Amino acid sequence: MDDYLNDMALFVEVVKAKGFRNAAQAVGIPNSTLSRRITALEKTIGLRLLHRTTRRIELTEAGQLYFERCKRIVEEARLAHEQLGDMLAQPSGVLRVSLPVDFGVTYLAPLMVEFAELYPGIRFDFDLTSRRIDLVSERFDVALRIGESEDSQLIARPLASLTPNLYASPAYLERAGEPAKPADLAHHECLTILKASRWTLREGKRSVTVPVGGRFALNSVGMIRRLAVLDRGIVLMPHEVVADDLASGALRPVLPRWHGEAVQIYAITETRLLPAKVQRFIEFLQARLAR
Template sequence: MDDYLNDMALFVEVVKANGFRHAAEAVGIPNSTLSRRISALEKSIGLRLLHRTTRKIELTEAGQLYFERCKRIVDEARLAHEQLGDMLAQPSGTLRVSLPVDFAVTYLAPLIVEFADMYPGISFDFDLTPRRVDLVSEPYDVAIRIGESGSSQLIARTLASLTPYLYASPRYLERAGEPGKPADLERHECLAILKAGTWTLHDGKRTATVPVRGRIALNSVGMIRRLASLDMGIVLLPQQVVADDLASGLLRPVLPSWHGSATPIYAITETRLLPAKTQRFIEFLQARLAR
């Protein structure tokens, strides 16, 4: 409410409490402040609303008419505020989201199911193509991006950072041997994204940059994960992406004290003024991905 509407609400409280002291206690402001606010209200509308005595207050004739009007306006404003709160709590409409293909399939899918259960009024339109959608000219509410925050003209909100670790199948390690230090990776089949020539690894104190080679290089995290589970080599991926394969025993950690550099995940929007459906989706992902 604006200041004028707030003063109207205070006037209603004073009348309902039949005095300033009880009204001041109800609204949580000093008695003297409340009295000044009502005096200022009378001055602003040019009407005397109350007869004040040391023990009680009485409405003037104008005050009675004004009280009835104020009570109706304040009640309507409070109802509208409550309805707005309900709308924000249960947003609706179609949420249009651009998602990285592999990350969506391997990790976000269960989270999307959970979010959909929380907000049954929202329907979804997902774009899982590799292209970067144009949030200015295309009707998308938000784009989830990994590793880069996009144009400086867009609004980027950090959701989380994913740290990659080394994994391989037990059968591959049985056949090729288990590396004991980062330099040993040079002798192994390493499944790399986009023909990466090196992996930079950290153990909290040291950093090692290791040349990696392999017969296969591709641009699909899902395919690399699958090939690793089929005994084709060592991968450097976030634990969240390979969680199912770890649980089933298809993959296991390699050099567990070493890890790659963290990769940030962003929610990109065109504006900071977001509808409730988009705001809730971003907040949900921030909470879940931070776990």
């Protein structure tokens, strides 16, 4: 029975890694041994689970069904062992997190330091990127993202809601004049992300959509923020991202009664069954970001 359960866990690793070589490296056994174990599992079950080619593996129909069942069993067994360990010690191990570059650097870095001080047994592997990572094959524990998850099979836990506001440098406003109403933004240099051509602004129950544009259209929040500080135009972004620039006077509010539409920050995981290190991390961020 023990060998059967171990082979089941190895099968799950092969599927997650999308091949025998990566799975063998992850679990620390020879590739040939791993292949032999999966073959023995298929013989025990009496069904082919994988289609093997020289470049990749594909699940058979039976393999897909078996993987969905086994994945949960293996995860629950692993968590059972970890939870027993948590009774004796704080969470430990490597926490792999994917997070947006600019938001991570400007806003989350101090929170990461605070969390690290609370849990000295945890080591950290941060991947700062804006791309949509594969939580399964790339073996991330959690991804922090702004906006909703595009994959309905993933679990998105809300952490906080951020409301963007309008900001510009004093020098830009002195040169270009200060807008008195949202419609005036059409005559200003507006620093937009992902070539946005309109901003929707709200004041209480009022809502207005205004055309915006300018010489710069970027895909980096950090670069947009920097250009605003360098007197290049007006930005629409959360207060939390530009807090240092506001404190130093490099930026100041524009049309302070108006704000953009709130955006959600999510912690994205592959499963609801979370190791203690991941659960503590998400709970910590929910508590801190709620402030």
